[in-house]
Amino acid sequence: MVSLLPAPHPKERRIIFGNISKPGYAPDIETYLAHGGYESLKKALGMKPGEIVDMIKAANLRGRGGAGFPAGAKWSFIKYDDGKPHYIVVNGDESEPGTFKDRYILHQDPHQLIEGLAIAAFATNVQLSYIYIRCEFPKAAKIVWEAIKEAKAKGFLGKNILGSGFDLEIYVHQGAGAYICGEETSLLESLEGKRPYPRIKPPYFPAVLGLYMKPTIVNNVETICHVRHILAMGPEEYAKMGTPGDGGTRTMCVSGDVLRPGFYEIPCGAVTLGELINDVCGGLKPGRKLKAVIPGGSSAKVLRAGETFKMKVKGSDGQMVDKEVPLMDLVMDASTLQAAGTMVGSGGVMIMDDSRDMVWALNNLNQFYAHESCGQCTPCREGSLWMSKVTTRIIGEGARPDDAKNLKNIADNIAGRTVCAFGEACSWPTQSFLAKFPDEFEKRVK
Amino acid sequence: MIELQTRQADSLTTEFIAAADELVSHYPVSKRSASLPLLHLWQNHFGFIDDSGIDWIAARLDLTSINILELVTFYPWFRREQAGKTIIRVCRTLACALAGSYEVKEKFCQTVGLDPHGEHHGFGHAPPTTADGKFSVEFVECLASCGSAPVALINDDLVENITTADVSSIVDSYK
Numbered sequence: 001m002v003s004l005l006p007a008p009h010p011k012e013r014r015i016i017f018g019n020i021s022k023p024g025y026a027p028d029i030e031t032y033l034a035h036g037g038y039e040s041l042k043k044a045l046g047m048k049p050g051e052i053v054d055m056i057k058a059a060n061l062r063g064r065g066g067a068g069f070p071a072g073a074k075w076s077f078i079k080y081d082d083g084k085p086h087y088i089v090v091n092g093d094e095s096e097p098g099t100f101k102d103r104y105i106l107h108q109d110p111h112q113l114i115e116g117l118a119i120a121a122f123a124t125n126v127q128l129s130y131i132y133i134r135c136e137f138p139k140a141a142k143i144v145w146e147a148i149k150e151a152k153a154k155g156f157l158g159k160n161i162l163g164s165g166f167d168l169e170i171y172v173h174q175g176a177g178a179y180i181c182g183e184e185t186s187l188l189e190s191l192e193g194k195r196p197y198p199r200i201k202p203p204y205f206p207a208v209l210g211l212y213m214k215p216t217i218v219n220n221v222e223t224i225c226h227v228r229h230i231l232a233m234g235p236e237e238y239a240k241m242g243t244p245g246d247g248g249t250r251t252m253c254v255s256g257d258v259l260r261p262g263f264y265e266i267p268c269g270a271v272t273l274g275e276l277i278n279d280v281c282g283g284l285k286p287g288r289k290l291k292a293v294i295p296g297g298s299s300a301k302v303l304r305a306g307e308t309f310k311m312k313v314k315g316s317d318g319q320m321v322d323k324e325v326p327l328m329d330l331v332m333d334a335s336t337l338q339a340a341g342t343m344v345g346s347g348g349v350m351i352m353d354d355s356r357d358m359v360w361a362l363n364n365l366n367q368f369y370a371h372e373s374c375g376q377c378t379p380c381r382e383g384s385l386w387m388s389k390v391t392t393r394i395i396g397e398g399a400r401p402d403d404a405k406n407l408k409n410i411a412d413n414i415a416g417r418t419v420c421a422f423g424e425a426c427s428w429p430t431q432s433f434l435a436k437f438p439d440e441f442e443k444r445v446k
Numbered sequence: 447m448i449e450l451q452t453r454q455a456d457s458l459t460t461e462f463i464a465a466a467d468e469l470v471s472h473y474p475v476s477k478r479s480a481s482l483p484l485l486h487l488w489q490n491h492f493g494f495i496d497d498s499g500i501d502w503i504a505a506r507l508d509l510t511s512i513n514i515l516e517l518v519t520f521y522p523w524f525r526r527e528q529a530g531k532t533i534i535r536v537c538r539t540l541a542c543a544l545a546g547s548y549e550v551k552e553k554f555c556q557t558v559g560l561d562p563h564g565e566h567h568g569f570g571h572a573p574p575t576t577a578d579g580k581f582s583v584e585f586v587e588c589l590a591s592c593g594s595a596p597v598a599l600i601n602d603d604l605v606e607n608i609t610t611a612d613v614s615s616i617v618d619s620y621k
Contacts, residue, residue, distance in 0.1 A: 097539045097540050098588075099590060100590045100592050103590050136535075137590075139602055171472040173479075173482070173483070174482065175521075176524060177521055177522040178521050179587060179588075193476070193480065193507070194478070195516055212476060253593060254593065255592035256540075256541055261595070262594075298588075350540060352544070356544070364540045365539075365540055368540075368588070
């Protein structure tokens with residue numbers, strides 16, 4: 001694994017990866033303390049819990065796991081004094097194809113996560129918390145567990161933290177190789193020791209009926225890490241780094257056909273897709289042209305090179321005007337990508353050049369979703385497998401004349417008909433690849 | 447003729463039982479939450495989970511055996527058969543596939559002496575394993591390291607930016 005990051009690109013602003021970038025930075029607590037660690041926790045313990053929640057709201061922090069839900073709003077659903085136990089579960093199940101940021105945080109700066117988590121727990125009256133880490137990160141689980149023990153020995157966790165009267169225990173819980181456990185209600189079932197079938201919402205919103213049917217916050221690793229920095233720099237300054245409604249920095253994970261793939265921590269909305277590909281990531285391979293971009297993890301709808309998008313943008317006089325925005329000018333923030341019909345999701349940007357076969361790429365994703373469907377809902381369990389069979393035969397020898405139509409029909413009958421968002425996640429790739437690259441399917445099925 | 451079978455649960459040490467107790471103590475609200483941790487403990491210790499393991503974990507957590515068996519049959523990580531001493535898990539998903547993971551996986555199979563087109567259906571079976579029990583090779587889904595594709599998880603180590611030319615020296619380092 002990358003032990004030392006390259007010098008930051010001028011477009012980057014490393015907050016989460018600020019310490020990890022420093023030469024000699026190690027995951028132990030002494031190193032963390034020497035870099036100002038646990039100062040935000042000390043500050044938080046002197047504040048009123050409600051003030052901390054207000055700070056997170058004012059910082060416009062959105063969840064970094066994929067759904068992009070405002071973190072402050074999520075926290076405020078927990079009623080501090082309702083007399084029930086509350087829990088925070090950190091989602092470190094990072095499994096969305098194209099996303100690879102939490103891996104580095106967990107391995108290289110675990111105390112940043114623990115400090116953020118302790119602050120979040122103090123703000124929402126939580127005394128027991130779990131960090132769910134996928135079992136394909138075996139070393140991360142050990143590193144985070146060691147870090148928890150170190151923090152406890154120093155009085156940052158456990159009973160009566162730093163003399164404040166606040167108690168918190170944190171444990172690491174390892175998954176067992178199932179993508180579905182990244183879905184928050186599935187993760188809770190998994191943590192309860194059951195088959196991880198997602199729960200239906202309503203009524204099972206984690207904030208109401210979460211872990212052990214008690215109010216629960218499920219936040220992504222990167223989201224929780226931002227908490228420490230919001231307290232340190234103040235919500236206004238933090239929010240200013242991003243765009244209205246999407247504050248702070250976001251780690252963009254770029255993979256596929258660029259010269260410098262990797263993860264880049266960039267203020268939300270500070271780069272366009274063109275700048276990200278050509279400037280930050282060094283452009284495409286020599287002689288290649290862009291063909292397709294999946295902007296927010298494999299479940300995000302694919303975008304085609306040369307596309308333009310009609311959307312409202314702020315004109316020079318500050319008024320919102322209708323404008324046709326080319327693909328490469330799309331700002332990489334939540335609202336712009338939503339207006340372009342896709343999503344910023346988990347920040348996983350996958351780039352494909354003109355050497356790539358789009359049906360082959362879709363088939364790769366379809367196999368992923370067929371493997372990972374939990375099987376609870378019939379449309380997804382059967383449909384994800386059917387889609388994978390159809391794209392497999394299209395790229396093989398057995399394409400049938402109506403296969404493009406078949407695919408669309410299957411995908412259209414999954415989305416919106418399942419308990420959890422996996423239904424959308426598995427049908428959006430098929431729907432969008434068919435809509436954006438119809439010729440590649442047509443020439444194969446004739 | 448009576449076939450003598452070894453039950454894994456018959457060879458538990460006091461250290462193992464203490465480790466299990468420690469894991470159960472992490473879940474003060476519900477012991478059932480310790481199901482996955484105990485399955486990991488068991489598989490890491492014995493290499494796979496036999497019927498006696500399922501029964502033992504269930505009894506330890508005041509559950510019935512089906513509560514544990516249904517986890518073993520759901521989660522791809524758990525297996526009911528011994529796998530190789532070194533398990534090579536090559537990432538199959540898009541970013542790695544774009545960077546050549548299919549070729550890399552084939553090369554791993556050839557290098558350790560496995561059929562590169564051998565099927566592996568999961569459901570508790572061990573991945574294809576060499577006759578000497580040294581290596582297993584399988585495809586797994588996204589390992590969350592797309593920026594350094596293609597990658598493989600070999601036992602507990604992540605190996606990145608693998609080319610087919612690297613494969614034989616990687617295999618040698620696990621011999």
